[in-house]
Amino acid sequence: MKKLCIGLLVLLAAACTGDATTTTVVAPTVQSATTSPPPTTAVMADTPQAIVSLSPTATEMLAAIGALPQVVAVDDQSDYPTNVPVTDLSGFTPNIEAIASYDPDLVVVSNDIDGMVGALESLDIPVLLLPAAVTFDDVYAQISQLGEATGRFDEAEALTAEMREAIDELTAGVEPPVEPLTYYHELDPGLFSVTSSTFIGSIYSLFGLQNIADAADPDGFGYPQLAEEYVISTDPDFIFLADTEFAGQSAESVAARPGWGEMSAVTGGRVVELDDDVASRWGPRVVDFVQAVAEALALQPVG
Amino acid sequence: MITTGSWSRALRPRSLGLGVLVLAAAALAGVALGPARLPIPEVMAALFDSLPGVDTHHSLTARQLDILFELRLPRVALGACVGATLAVCGAAYQGVFRNPLVDPYLLGVAAGAGLGATIAFATAAVAAVPVAAFVGASAAVVLTYAIGNRFGDRAPTSLVLAGVAVASFLTAAQTYVQQRNSGDLRVVYSWILGRLGAGWDDVRLVLPYVVVSAIVILLHRRLLDVLAVGDPEAQSLGVPVARVRLLVVMAATLGTAAAVAVSGLIGFVGIIVPHTVRLLAGPSYRSTLPLSILFGAAFMVATDLAARTLIAPAELPIGVVTAFFGAPFFLALLRRRG
Numbered sequence: 001m002k003k004l005c006i007g008l009l010v011l012l013a014a015a016c017t018g019d020a021t022t023t024t025v026v027a028p029t030v031q032s033a034t035t036s037p038p039p040t041t042a043v044m045a046d047t048p049q050a051i052v053s054l055s056p057t058a059t060e061m062l063a064a065i066g067a068l069p070q071v072v073a074v075d076d077q078s079d080y081p082t083n084v085p086v087t088d089l090s091g092f093t094p095n096i097e098a099i100a101s102y103d104p105d106l107v108v109v110s111n112d113i114d115g116m117v118g119a120l121e122s123l124d125i126p127v128l129l130l131p132a133a134v135t136f137d138d139v140y141a142q143i144s145q146l147g148e149a150t151g152r153f154d155e156a157e158a159l160t161a162e163m164r165e166a167i168d169e170l171t172a173g174v175e176p177p178v179e180p181l182t183y184y185h186e187l188d189p190g191l192f193s194v195t196s197s198t199f200i201g202s203i204y205s206l207f208g209l210q211n212i213a214d215a216a217d218p219d220g221f222g223y224p225q226l227a228e229e230y231v232i233s234t235d236p237d238f239i240f241l242a243d244t245e246f247a248g249q250s251a252e253s254v255a256a257r258p259g260w261g262e263m264s265a266v267t268g269g270r271v272v273e274l275d276d277d278v279a280s281r282w283g284p285r286v287v288d289f290v291q292a293v294a295e296a297l298a299l300q301p302v303g
Numbered sequence: 304m305i306t307t308g309s310w311s312r313a314l315r316p317r318s319l320g321l322g323v324l325v326l327a328a329a330a331l332a333g334v335a336l337g338p339a340r341l342p343i344p345e346v347m348a349a350l351f352d353s354l355p356g357v358d359t360h361h362s363l364t365a366r367q368l369d370i371l372f373e374l375r376l377p378r379v380a381l382g383a384c385v386g387a388t389l390a391v392c393g394a395a396y397q398g399v400f401r402n403p404l405v406d407p408y409l410l411g412v413a414a415g416a417g418l419g420a421t422i423a424f425a426t427a428a429v430a431a432v433p434v435a436a437f438v439g440a441s442a443a444v445v446l447t448y449a450i451g452n453r454f455g456d457r458a459p460t461s462l463v464l465a466g467v468a469v470a471s472f473l474t475a476a477q478t479y480v481q482q483r484n485s486g487d488l489r490v491v492y493s494w495i496l497g498r499l500g501a502g503w504d505d506v507r508l509v510l511p512y513v514v515v516s517a518i519v520i521l522l523h524r525r526l527l528d529v530l531a532v533g534d535p536e537a538q539s540l541g542v543p544v545a546r547v548r549l550l551v552v553m554a555a556t557l558g559t560a561a562a563v564a565v566s567g568l569i570g571f572v573g574i575i576v577p578h579t580v581r582l583l584a585g586p587s588y589r590s591t592l593p594l595s596i597l598f599g600a601a602f603m604v605a606t607d608l609a610a611r612t613l614i615a616p617a618e619l620p621i622g623v624v625t626a627f628f629g630a631p632f633f634l635a636l637l638r639r640r641g
Binding site: 077090092093187188189190191192215216217224225226227228229230232233234235245246247248249257258259261262263 | 366
């Protein structure tokens with residue numbers, strides 16, 4: 001689900017509140033954007049030894065806290081790290097029978113598509129629902145939850161501490177600009193973008209960057225499709241591409257778009273090619289994302 | 304061959320003039336307005352300045368000129384091409400199948416184009432999307448024709464039924480590919496809803512097909528009028544019915560496939576525009592076809608203007624606009640006429 005419409009995820013996640021309340025591992029349903037989920041205190045009798053992850057982000061989190069040996073299967077979109085047990089399982093079109101055939105003692109999902117959580121619970125399979133993060137606190141809380149659920153609480157705490165520290169260091173290393181800098185984050189070549197109210201947007205906000213998509217989203221949906229004229233006439237200082245892999249966009253292809261060649265981000269070398277997956281998951285690699293932004297800001301001064 | 308001196312069946316200069324006027328107004332609005340809010344007098348001055356031999360003063364910056372000449376103008380041109388093509392091809396399809404509910408996607412064009420584009424997105428070959436959509440659309444109609452002629456009795460009904468089967472099958476295949484590549488869901492969905500704009504490249508890409516298709520269809524305008532009386536009757540009047548149908552369908556498919564390749568699946572234009580034109584100027588294809596070109600172009604330019612300004616600086620998918628505003632407008636027209 002590397003680029004699965006994040007907005008859809010948010011909507012789905014919002015719609016499934018209350019579906020996942022009766023598991024042994026308490027699956028905290030979606031919290032509102034303002035409150036991050038508190039670490040659950042539910043403790044399993046034994047730590048799960050046959051985990052199925054249907055969320056690429058959860059897979060990355062599990063790997064980072066050293067829980068991979070307990071993971072028996074991950075979904076078809078989980079591709080990082082490379083040594084995960086990839087299967088045909090899909091978190092997007094879930095097949096309950098196929099999931100159950102791995103005899104899991106914990107299934108981690110990022111949204112409750114097709115009533116998957118309820119279906120798995122009816123088979124007495126514990127489910128942990130870790131929806132798309134809205135804030136950094138959500139990210140840390142989810143890592144803690146996974147640590148608790150897998151018996152690797154200390155590793156999880158160490159990881160979140162390390163992430164916080166790295167991000168603090170990266171943001172502190174960039175001088176705040178005199179004039180506020182603007183940016184455009186591209187989700188796909190159709191000019192879908194994110195606003196600063198999204199998790200992706202909050203990463204840029206760390207550096208005080210101003211999002212040109214905010215003006216296009218009065219309803220606060222978070223993922224507007226921008227008009228091309230608007231992007232060009234706004235002339236953002238930075239263009240961040242999160243469609244480099246799946247849609248093959250690059251600084252060159254942006255420069256070659258009609259009307260884009262003279263934009264200051266293009267002529268100033270401030271078109272930043274992000275890793276699509278890093279820029280759309282909310283796992284431990286958000287540090288890489290923060291680093292990419294920090295490097296872009298440090299290397300290509302505006303002026 | 305029927306010859307008719309009836310003035311009412313031919314293209315009236317008044318209707319033609321109205322069409323030209325409406326298209327000109329839509330194009331002018333399309334160039335003058337947009338989310339970038341360029342000063343309109345300056346835009347007009349810059350437009351005149353760009354004409355050969357005219358030298359006017361304007362104060363647009365280089366970026367504003369880029370927006371005007373690299374984004375807006377080609378977008379208006381592309382909208383005109385796509386709208387004209389979908390409308391005239393829709394009218395042609397309605398003629399050869401003698402069915403007012405037919406649209407240019409009837410024989411599987413949309414499903415074929417959708418499958419082609421989805422495969423291109425899924426294999427990360429985004430640059431190949433127009434070609435893939437074009438190939439898919441054309442292949443779908445060839446398949447429909449082959450099946451319809453092989454198993455049917457060459458009547459239009461067999462073709463239509465074959466088209467339904469082919470479209471369902473290809474849509475199933477498209478959905479399968481899309482579900483297997485859920486990461487591309489948004490781009491595929493966004494493509495299906497339609498979007499104009501990739502500068503002059505798309506205009507250059509689509510123009511030859513559109514022109515050839517429109518010319519072939521226009522050349523058949525009288526024969527389509529004769530065809531309206533029924534296959535046997537037209538045959539007895541000396542019209543090679545099967546050949547006319549094949550030629551017109553080929554031309555309409557070529558045009559539709561090219562339009563779909565650059566704009567995605569913009570629905571409704573192929574039905575609403577020809578019917579509006581018929582309500583205005585009567586049922587003869589001698590007026591319906593040329594007027595569909597003019598009003599189709601105007602309609603698409605106007606809806607695209609709405610798509611990029613209504614919720615500016617965000618943008619609406621054009622397919623949403625065509626149906627949302629087109630349907631009530633069409634109903635109002637029907638009601639007034641009824």
